[in-house]
Amino acid sequence: MQYVTKIISMMIFPHFTFLFMPQTAHPDGIPVPQRYGAIVAIALGITVAVLDGAIANVALPTIARELHASPAESIWIVNAYQLAIIVSLLSLSFLGDIVGYRRVYQWGLLLFCFTSLFCALSDSLGMLAFARVLQGFGGASLMSVNSALIRIIYPQRYLGRGMGINSLIVAVSTAAGPTVAAAVLSVASWKWLFFINVPVCLAALALALRFLPDNAQKARGQKFDTLSAIMNALTFGLLISALSGFAQGQSGKIILAELVALLVIGTLFIRRQLKMPIPLLPIDLLRIPIFTLSLCTSVCSFCAQMLAMVSLPFFLQNVAGRDEVATGLLLTPWPLATMVMAPIAGQLIERVHAGLLGGIGLAMFAAGLFALAWLPAAPGDMDIIWRMILCGAGFGLFQSPNNHTIVTSAPRHRSGGASGMLGTARLLGQTSGAALVALMFNLFNEHGTHASLLLAGVFSSAAAIVSTSRMTQPKHTAE
Template structure:
């Protein structure tokens, strides 16, 4: 096997390689949220209704969820570097197509294709980090990755507002073109190969189709139920989901190298870390989607003031993620995760019991506590998910990491809509209490990992 795949890259090459990962994953994550702020403007410009314009966001997210595991499997087959480079080409070209779109249909189709490009970047980014960094420094690479994901997730609305204040909505997508070209040039020059493989896993097309149907139906049913869609329609979607999902899992159990990595889920450390990730991202999304409504509707804060009051969360995560990346080299990830998620739960419960007229500092310290706890958990958890898998299955582990994050976020957003429908005036309060309970559950699951040997 290539030396780079076992000992990481030497320092000058390592910086170039991690820079292309940073640019690529930042673009992919940002574009999941950057269009939200511009939806009213885009809908007006393209003569589309507000309800139909939601597909500009949904098309991107669904495309990522349904293709992530398939692309991570292709990374194991053909090389993570090749999948990442193809993803950069597709993402850059489709960003240009998004900017040139003149109707809702063409923009939605371009967003689907852009989602496939984003999925290619997300599916193998952490597998590539495993090749870029030597084993003893891998926690630091995961810390950088967690830092970028946290900043990109939180900065999307702010960056979109800044761009829209000086340019048209098309520039939300055009900015990706020069960044994508730079990232592609860096990828060609610096990204390491997987190394030689003694056997090539076989790609199973029926598995890829069933994977897309299973996760697509799951997201659609969740969103439909939360938004008050017809019970009969949601019921049909759930029945189709159960049948397809059962056939999908059954087929995976018979394959020597499955698309859905059920072989990895048999590793206790891996499966516990995936469960922890889903619960924690669901809790985070419950809070971050519901809090702006509370700040603006209940407390009467402006959009700018609300944005500033939400900022301590990502700032604290930014500070804590690299520190957690260093700590993973010395402390068991289960312990770090349990501590961080317990901190996050305390912060969420504290937000749920805010006084009727809180001062800014009352909100700020609670948000910072949530963000610090989340940052302490995320890097070690990602490190554990990747290293618990055999090196030749890094692509499958990377795909599961991204899938767990997206499932948690999608479930959290759907639960907020459901809570607002069920509890008209106290939707945010109930959402925060539920988020705190999910964070506590994640802390307990994380603590169970302490009994497992540390991955190497």
Template sequence: MMAVIDGTIANVALPTIASDLNATAARSIWVVNAYQIAIVISLLPLSFLGEMVGYRRIYKWGLGLFTCTSLLCALSPSLELLTLARVVQGFGGAALMSVNVALIRLIYPQRQLGRGMALNAFIVAVSSAAGPTIAAGILAVASWQWLFLINMPLGIVALLLALRFLPGNQYASNARRFDVRSAVMNALTFGLLITALSGFAQGDSWELVAAELVAFLVVGFFFVRRQLQLAVPMLPLDLLRIPIFSLSVATSVCSFCAQMLALVSLPFFLQGVLGRSEVETGLLLTPWPVATMLLSPLAGVLIGRVHAGLLGSLGMVMMAAGLLALAMLPAMPGDMDIVWRMALCGAGFGLFQSPNNHTMISAAPPQRSGGASGMLGTARLLGQSSGAALVALMFTRFGDGGTHASLLLAAALAIVAAVVSGLRVQRRPVSQP
């Protein structure tokens, strides 16, 4: 929960952070981007390490690193040092995310895995959407530094619990070798992709963006070619050959991109156009995570009774309807005009996420749970990073109409996710012992 929340908790406070650290608004966005990029480039290598040395070990080290660097973030006297601390914090967060789902598969018996995946999806979905709400609550009583300091006591308690209760990995194999070249190529591939998206969105020169895209394509080509030669690839191409797994990955990317488009753009509308305070903005965004919280357990109960493809499609159609309703808000909306629309979005997202994640992890062989877990996190972060970059593009392209354009694009992506999810209805998941 801490690792996911920290991806969005600073969004609401960016204007305050920029002012305190004497930075421009454009530069302050790197407080969010640095964390996201660090996670994206390290998720797959860390999940591979988890399959080698054990998921429990990677989780413990990641939790310790995340907790310590949270203190460094709070104590940073400049934007440059805060950004650097956020990069290292991102590596700790990536260690947690990379093996989290794999650990859940070890903890829960197969017959109860749906319940475990529903709980995990509930935590991830609520955490993704609740960052602004939690930030608003903290900022109402404390400075922005407490957005990071709050991780210290929580991280210490979590580390003590991890040392006591997390299971070992019966599938860990020290016989595997960590391919450093693949790890470097993985970082370059995903790093160049996210950097190019961000640069394009923020108005960098066409020459620079084109160079980054060309470098991404070249490095990505050799990265994929190398993975095809490996028996156990770092980029889980063996899992992506499973149709229902690859469809679930595509659906996840679209859904999180749509969510990020809405949750990053709406604060600008609520504060800049409607004149709401930071606290009011956080409270008006709260119905999204609350509705997700209520629907995720229901989705967990329905796993195995209703096809995951149908549940996913229904959830994404509900989310698309909510996003379109937000895009058509009246000029001076009341609180309830915003609340029910946010709740509809959150309810649809909650109905979608649990079945989708359960399908992904169940389609992978047990010994490849780490790869599936890493890919699940990578899909989510790619969607979120792309969504954040697209918000910047919408504001660059449409100015004050950026929020409206972002919501329409988010609705379109939710509809695409609904269609792709429906394609899974004719596919049968691979049953695992």
């Protein structure tokens, strides 16, 4: 990797190659100003990876029309990217523990750059879907080790702030997706949604080569388990397929076949992991109570988030009579409140137990969700806005401390596995939430949004209880 990236950096930045010397990890973070450069490298990479998960949604009708595809077929442009991420995230985080988080992140940037160009140059749906699968692997490389990198970049006493910044980046990127897509499409072809990734990735790669530190501790002597990686991909792929199929009313025979295959492969996969000293699926980390409780909290909270964010536009447009622009504006206070609260929560974690912060945040989140569920049929803008702010502020207060706990409760040399589990929990929660929205609309028709919001409130309330229970666990960092 170092030879490839050095050659590329010399070609792109011929007068500054003296800068591209790798940083070594320090016992407790890396010094300023290197720390700032490393954080910008991570911020740019995570921004494009998260942004590309949503940016194509707005352009789907245009892409489908230009590539002569049906609306149903065009959904693969989105699904191919998300599915590639979720089936490869844990494998890449495991690889990071072995070869180094810095190396996995740099390869991810390189792959994301070239596959973005591949997406932009695609002239058929099949070609674009294949390019999106490869781009998803690049995005997974970035998402799988970003939290692990933050752990070795920041001094322990400031780690909460680093996690807060990371949560802020994810929130901003998620919120900006539709806006960025609309802005690009107003002046250029859909291909520029992917072209714009190239200079961002090159800039991030330049910073990553210069500032990202390498692992001080690696899984020495551990070999990458290809069979486990395949079984992991099949397990999560079958799980997501079965969930989506059930929610969409797919044939019962197909769903049953997927569940049987999931049960067989999943059982064999877990049994294999239990025999390994350092498993690809970090089951051993689940023996740490606060780690497991935090993961459960994360899955429930992101499931609740997606139940609300996917179902609310239907209420705002079909019931409340808002148009697409007004709907987008009314949804914006949620991520804005998360943006404000996430860095604050990141600093509070240095003084307050994450279980308490998470419990308070999730209780606020649940209150906002239940308040949204009981909106009047003709709500005013402020009726909607204050509820959105309550949801976003509660979610922001919970997310940073929870991420901090997941990463720091694992031993330092297993930070990659913990980072991968964090990302997997988020994606699993989001995918399950989106599937449950489809199920609620199939079961309750025009009351689907109401049912989705009530279910989201239940999930958030359960997560608040689980989060509060973590206060019985010691506030410590595993080494």
